[in-house]
Amino acid sequence: MTLSHLPLASVQLDRGIYDDRRRLNRAYLHALRPAALLQNHYIQAGIGNQLWHMQPSHDSPAARGLDRHWGWETPGALLRGHFTGHWLSAAAREVAVTGDPVLRNAIDEVLDGLARCQDESDGEWMWAIPPSFLQRLERGLDVWAPQYDMHKTLMGLVDVHREIGDERALTIATRAAQALLRWVRGIDDEAFQQILDVETGGMLEVWADLLEITGRDIYRELLDRYWHRSLFDPLLGGRDVLTNMHANTTIPEILGAARAYEVTGDDTWRRLVEAYWDWAVTRRGTFCTGGQTSGEIWTPPFSFAARRGDKTQEHCAVYNMIRLADVLLRWTGDLGYADYIERNLLNGILAQQNPRTGMVAYFLPLAGGATKAWGSATEDFWCCHGTLVQAHTRHAQHVFYSGEGGTLTIAQFIAAHAEVATDGGPARVSVELPGDADEVGPDSNAGEAGDLHRPHALRVRIVIDSPDALRVRVRVPEWVAGTPLVSGGIAWEIVDGALLLAHSGGTASVDIALPWDVRVEPIPDEPGTVAFLEGPVVLAGLVDRETALRGRVDAAADLLTADDERHWSQWHSRYRTVGQQTGIRFVPLHEVVDERYAVYFPVH
Structure with missing residues (x-):
C-alpha cells in the first residue's frame, strides 16, 4: 500500500x-x-x-538583537x-x-x-x-x-x-x-567526489525538486554528479559506513536520494534509501527518545551506554530522520514508521522546543542531572534554529494520508481535521483528544460522569461527516497494552495491525481507548539501566545527578506511582518513586524546561 x-x-x-x-x-x-x-x-x-534601517534604536538599546541577527x-x-x-x-x-x-x-x-x-x-x-x-x-x-x-x-x-x-x-x-x-x-569527476565529502546539505534534493518542476536536463545532470560514491556505494553493498560518521551530513543526502527516486523512478535511488534506514535505525537502534546521535555522530549499533552526555540527540538529525520515516511510510504504508515519527515528535521536536519561549535546544542531553540549553531569538541562529521553524509547520501533515481506494489513514493522534474528497462531495474527518480539552469535560467529576483516577489509556475520538461511504484506517501503536476499546456508530475491524473504520455516510463518531502501561526500556549494552515511558512518552526524573533506584530491573515499572494527577478539569502525567530513600518526581520529558533531569536510571 x-x-x-x-x-x-x-x-x-x-x-x-x-x-x-x-x-x-x-x-x-x-x-x-x-x-x-x-x-x-x-x-x-x-x-x-538598506543597513541604515537596521541601526539599533537609541531609546531601546536592549533591542539590539532584534535589529540585527548574530551568532x-x-x-x-x-x-x-x-x-x-x-x-x-x-x-x-x-x-x-x-x-x-x-x-x-x-x-x-x-x-x-x-x-x-x-x-x-x-x-x-x-x-x-x-x-x-x-x-x-x-x-x-x-x-x-x-x-x-x-x-x-x-x-x-x-x-x-x-x-x-x-x-x-x-x-x-x-x-x-x-x-x-x-x-x-x-571540476573533473574524481575531484568532485572529494568535494562531496564536505557537507553538501540537501543539494541533491533541490536538484530533484527543480528537475520535477522544470523538466530541464541540467538538473538530471546535477543529480548524476551528486552521486556520493564513498557513502552511497558501500551502503548499497551492505556495509556499515555510518558508525561515528556525522549524521546530519548524510541524512539530507538520503532525503535527496528519496526525491531522486520519486522524480526519476530509478530504483537504485530507492534501494539506497532503504539501505540507509536499515543501517541507521533497524541495525543500530535508538535511545529511548527515538533519537540516535551523540556529539552529532551515529553511535555504534546498540551501544548507547557510553554515549550519553550533554550533546546527545541533535535537533537537526531528529527533524530529518522524521522526514525520512515519512518518506518510507508513504512508499510502503507500513505504520511502524509512524510509530518512529510519534516517538521522535514527542521526545525530540516537542522536547527540544521551549514551551514558554518557543526557542530550540540544539541537543537533548541524556546524562544524569543535565539541563536543556535553550537558544535565543536573535543571538544564536544555530542550524537547529532552522529545523526548529520548519518542524513546527509540519505537524498537521503527519496526521492524515490518502491511500489506495480512497482510504484515509490516520497515522498520528494529534488534534486536527481534514477535508477530503469523496464521490458524493467533500467530507470532513476530525481527530479529537477529549482528555486534552481546556474546558471542563465529561470526566470533570467521578462516578458515572467520569473516572476516579487518570485513565491508563489514550482517548481518541474520530468524527466523520461525509456524504458518501468512507474507509478510515487508524494506527494501532506499538506501545498499546492490550486490545483497543472501540465504541460508537461506525463499523470497525482490526486489519493488519490497524483499526479499519467503515463509515457508511452521514455524520458519526467512534471513541477509541488505546491502553498503555508505564514500562521500562533498558539500554541494550547496559541492561541494568532503564528509562521509564508512559505509552510513547519518555518520563524525566527531576534530579541533579545520575541516581540509582533500589529494586528489580524486571519489575522496575512498579517503582513509580501516580502523583499530582489532577488539576481542575485536566489529567496530568505525573509520577513519583516508591520505596526509595529519597523520592523522585517524574514528568514528561517534553514538559521539562529549566529543571535538571535524568531519563536513565540504574536499578539494583
Missing part, C-alpha cells in the same frame, strides 16, 4: 499541544524582520543603504545566510495552511531583497557568502560547508514556489543555479 500527503490547505490543527507549539513558532517567524533576514545578502551584494548569522560568519532559507520554507508552509497575510507580505519583502541582490551582482549570485568559498572548497582549503549554506536559500525558494505558487521565487532559484552548474562542470 502506498500513501500520499493531503494538500496542505486541506488539513488544519485543532487546539492542543501541537497547535500551541505551532503558534509559538508562528510568533517567532513574525518577529524576524525581513531586513535582518537579508542583512548578509545585502552585505555580499554591496548594498549598503551563525553574524556578518563574516562562515554559514551566514543559512537561516533565511529555513525561514522562507517555514513561512511558505504557514501561509499555505493558514493564509497568514503578515508572513505573505514578509515573504514578498525577502524575495524582493534576494532579487535585488541578484540583479545588482551578476544576475545570478544572490547568496550571503562569496564565490571564493566555492573556490576554496575546490582547492581543498579550509572552509565551512558552503554548499550546505547555499542549499538552504535554494530550498527556501523552491518551497515558496511549491507551497504558494510564487513564480518569482522559482526564477531567482533557477538563475542562481546557473552559477553552481558552471562550477560543477568545471
Whole structure:
C-alpha cells in the first residue's frame, strides 16, 4: 500500500499541544524582520543603504538583537545566510495552511531583497557568502560547508514556489543555479567526489525538486554528479559506513536520494534509501527518545551506554530522520514508521522546543542531572534554529494520508481535521483528544460522569461527516497494552495491525481507548539501566545527578506511582518513586524546561 500527503490547505490543527507549539513558532517567524533576514545578502551584494534601517534604536538599546541577527548569522560568519532559507520554507508552509497575510507580505519583502541582490551582482549570485568559498572548497582549503549554506536559500525558494505558487521565487532559484552548474562542470569527476565529502546539505534534493518542476536536463545532470560514491556505494553493498560518521551530513543526502527516486523512478535511488534506514535505525537502534546521535555522530549499533552526555540527540538529525520515516511510510504504508515519527515528535521536536519561549535546544542531553540549553531569538541562529521553524509547520501533515481506494489513514493522534474528497462531495474527518480539552469535560467529576483516577489509556475520538461511504484506517501503536476499546456508530475491524473504520455516510463518531502501561526500556549494552515511558512518552526524573533506584530491573515499572494527577478539569502525567530513600518526581520529558533531569536510571 502506498500513501500520499493531503494538500496542505486541506488539513488544519485543532487546539492542543501541537497547535500551541505551532503558534509559538508562528510568533517567532513574525518577529524576524525581513531586513535582518537579508542583512548578509545585502552585505555580499554591496548594498549598503538598506543597513541604515537596521541601526539599533537609541531609546531601546536592549533591542539590539532584534535589529540585527548574530551568532551563525553574524556578518563574516562562515554559514551566514543559512537561516533565511529555513525561514522562507517555514513561512511558505504557514501561509499555505493558514493564509497568514503578515508572513505573505514578509515573504514578498525577502524575495524582493534576494532579487535585488541578484540583479545588482551578476544576475545570478544572490547568496550571503562569496564565490571564493566555492573556490576554496575546490582547492581543498579550509572552509565551512558552503554548499550546505547555499542549499538552504535554494530550498527556501523552491518551497515558496511549491507551497504558494510564487513564480518569482522559482526564477531567482533557477538563475542562481546557473552559477553552481558552471562550477560543477568545471571540476573533473574524481575531484568532485572529494568535494562531496564536505557537507553538501540537501543539494541533491533541490536538484530533484527543480528537475520535477522544470523538466530541464541540467538538473538530471546535477543529480548524476551528486552521486556520493564513498557513502552511497558501500551502503548499497551492505556495509556499515555510518558508525561515528556525522549524521546530519548524510541524512539530507538520503532525503535527496528519496526525491531522486520519486522524480526519476530509478530504483537504485530507492534501494539506497532503504539501505540507509536499515543501517541507521533497524541495525543500530535508538535511545529511548527515538533519537540516535551523540556529539552529532551515529553511535555504534546498540551501544548507547557510553554515549550519553550533554550533546546527545541533535535537533537537526531528529527533524530529518522524521522526514525520512515519512518518506518510507508513504512508499510502503507500513505504520511502524509512524510509530518512529510519534516517538521522535514527542521526545525530540516537542522536547527540544521551549514551551514558554518557543526557542530550540540544539541537543537533548541524556546524562544524569543535565539541563536543556535553550537558544535565543536573535543571538544564536544555530542550524537547529532552522529545523526548529520548519518542524513546527509540519505537524498537521503527519496526521492524515490518502491511500489506495480512497482510504484515509490516520497515522498520528494529534488534534486536527481534514477535508477530503469523496464521490458524493467533500467530507470532513476530525481527530479529537477529549482528555486534552481546556474546558471542563465529561470526566470533570467521578462516578458515572467520569473516572476516579487518570485513565491508563489514550482517548481518541474520530468524527466523520461525509456524504458518501468512507474507509478510515487508524494506527494501532506499538506501545498499546492490550486490545483497543472501540465504541460508537461506525463499523470497525482490526486489519493488519490497524483499526479499519467503515463509515457508511452521514455524520458519526467512534471513541477509541488505546491502553498503555508505564514500562521500562533498558539500554541494550547496559541492561541494568532503564528509562521509564508512559505509552510513547519518555518520563524525566527531576534530579541533579545520575541516581540509582533500589529494586528489580524486571519489575522496575512498579517503582513509580501516580502523583499530582489532577488539576481542575485536566489529567496530568505525573509520577513519583516508591520505596526509595529519597523520592523522585517524574514528568514528561517534553514538559521539562529549566529543571535538571535524568531519563536513565540504574536499578539494583
